[in-house]
Amino acid sequence: MKIKGLHHFAYKCKDAEETRAFYEDLLGLPLAHLIKLDHVPSTGEFCPYVHIFFEMLDGSFLAFFDLGDNEASLPSPNTPSWVNHIALEVPDHDELLAAKARLEKAGIEIVGVTDHHIIQSIYFFDPNGIRLELTIRSVEDAEFRRLGLDAHEALAAWSLEKKSPRQQTSASAG
Numbered sequence: 001m002k003i004k005g006l007h008h009f010a011y012k013c014k015d016a017e018e019t020r021a022f023y024e025d026l027l028g029l030p031l032a033h034l035i036k037l038d039h040v041p042s043t044g045e046f047c048p049y050v051h052i053f054f055e056m057l058d059g060s061f062l063a064f065f066d067l068g069d070n071e072a073s074l075p076s077p078n079t080p081s082w083v084n085h086i087a088l089e090v091p092d093h094d095e096l097l098a099a100k101a102r103l104e105k106a107g108i109e110i111v112g113v114t115d116h117h118i119i120q121s122i123y124f125f126d127p128n129g130i131r132l133e134l135t136i137r138s139v140e141d142a143e144f145r146r147l148g149l150d151a152h153e154a155l156a157a158w159s160l161e162k163k164s165p166r167q168q169t170s171a172s173a174g
Helices: 016-026 093-105 141-147 151-163 165-173
Strands: 008-013 031-039 046-055 061-066 085-089 111-115 119-125 131-137
Touching: 008 016, 008 046, 016 031, 016 046, 016 061, 093 111, 093 119, 093 131
Parallel strands: 008 061, 085 131
Antiparallel strands: 031 046, 046 061, 111 119, 119 131
């Protein structure tokens, strides 16, 4: 199998216009396409909706479904709110700081700039409760690849640690 890249990632939104204003007017992602249907093409199910697509500079999209019920997706009760998120890359540190200032001016609460050693990021939520991350790379591609050389070994070690009685006890206590 050969995966060329990400075409789109889709979430439910509570209101397509509110979502458009956030992603297009505030984040600068142009509304590139809208599909309005009454039946789901893949299942045939009756469910009137609009499906909106916002284009990023690399040609990939963030997409949203407005099902007309004015409800956002519910967060998963077994997952902390910081886990599921969309990370979007900006060109450089100046752009990251400018985005932070623009979002704060719009009343958006920001966490960061957070240094993850390989990237630096800010975090915030969209009007649908979806956590977003704007990030820049803080190491060169060659260094990133070098740091990842032990990824399989580190994953194997994590899998063993996860099975240890100490890890299981602390997980069940939380």
